[in-house]
Amino acid sequence: LADLVEGGYVDALSAGNGFATHDIERSLYGTSLGMDVETLEHPRKGHKHHIWTISEIIRAGGIAAAVDEGTLTEGVMYQCVENDVDTVLAGSIRDDGPLPDTITDAIEAQNAIREQAHEADIVIMLATLLHSVAVGNCLPSTTKTVCVDINPATVTQLLDRGSAQAVGMVTDIGTFVPTLAEYVLEGADDTESAACDDAAEDA
Template sequence: MTVARTVELEGHIIDSGMMQRCFGVVMDLGGNFDVEVFDVGKHKDEESYCRMLVTADDEESLREILHELHQSGAHLPDPPDATLEPAPANQVVPHGFYSTTNHPTQVRYDGEWLPVENVEMDCAIVVDPDADGGARAYTKVLNAIDGGDLVVTDEAGVRVDPPERPRDSNSPFGFMQGGVSAERPSESLIREIADAIEETKADGGSVLAVAGPAVVHSGAGDALARLVREGYVDMLSAGNGFAVHDLERGQYGTSLGMDVETLESPRKGHKHHIYTISEIIRAGGIEEAVEQGLVEEGVMYECVENDVPYILAGSIRDDGPLPDTITDSVEAQNAIREQAHEADLVVMLSTLLHSVAVGNCLPSTTRVVCVDINPATVTQLLDRGSAQAIGMVTDVGTFVPTLADQILDES
């Protein structure tokens, strides 16, 4: 005996691939579908609509199919209110809680759709019926759950709207349709990224740079510092290593002991990074070192001088670390999350771990560029769910100076 459920698809479901993806989900999971209504938008600005009956051999199989369809943007007709259950204790969610995607999400409460605030993947949704101004829905990471929080369970009453493929290649970030590529012409793609950054700034948006030590090693630190100084980077997310090597570059002209200009390793150059850390600790931190004249150039210097907030998240490998480095991993996560939610465009520069960490905190509506000489970095970012990211496989030492020239020399 089969079981069945009706689902609906709305929007640009043909050219965005949503309809094909949903058909594939049903068949791959052993179900069947019968398209009952299919209204095709006749112009590129018109939306399409599909209602289909999904059948499966048993309830468990149908639930699995409906779960996957839900992630792709399908929804139930006449949905009920979301099911809310109180969290039994701090950091403990109810069984069957709804785990979020990074797509724009709504929950149905008291017959109305509430937009979910601060959307990011792998969180719970909490509804506060007594919030000022009316009921609110927002995400919470599991370690932030308080006992008694009303947590959304199951998928009934939850609606997900994955971003659709841009319909006009001339629209902002319309070029971001190709995933990872080492084949597309670098110069033209960098020009388009520069245009996107300029448009973001012109619209009053914020640009977040996520930088790895390779930016300094490759000689691109001066160009990134220039972008910070000229106001095209509003926030910086990095690790202890990036900051140390940037500061070392300013004090000794070396990065990890190697002269960035001559590529030679001066005597005792291998100790420069630890000497740098010692001096910054002695000064009391990066800002204090700038105020005392110990640091007079570099990315971190420009961040301090231009009031650009930065987050340095530590790891088990860090030397020192610097006083500014957040060593508590949960505290670092929360700081990265708060910063990421403010970004309108993110440029990730040769750092696998920080790119994935920041990507996990971003809604799918935030535009992302990930640049690395290793295509696996971008592939892993996409595999983790940041499907909106475009990957550019190139040397960051070439990319950042070219990007700075495109933005600053032609503005």
């Protein structure tokens, strides 16, 4: 997903406090809820990484500030800051922290998502039922919608909301997103190379 953002294929991101925290934790510590994402081992005091992550961002003054000072140097949230991607983090009562960037007022968050939604040509909903339903409620009927989730019930629930323009895909986003990124990014490179070859032949 970070590669897609860096490549300019993401105009806006709507997510929860948890998504941003997990992404930043991986960037800072290489873990997700304390588990090493590469080795699947549990490093000593790894269970504290989640809260340490939030503390680091609070200490910096926000996600953008953490990027500016060099604390955050990779990941989805980093790329969103670097590429000026409009980001809305909507809070809930389940949140740890939350991060300073998280909108804790539900009405304010909904209004921010609605502004994003009305500018969107296509929305891809990735493995988050409650947030996807909330975003779906803000979408115009003309917006193309793709719902991807490993749980068939989630996909069905989102597609059965009267959206004729919605497409559902039951699969793991852990394979879907990398495949999408590979196809889009390498496809763009192939097209560019072909265009250069054609131009060279014409010359």
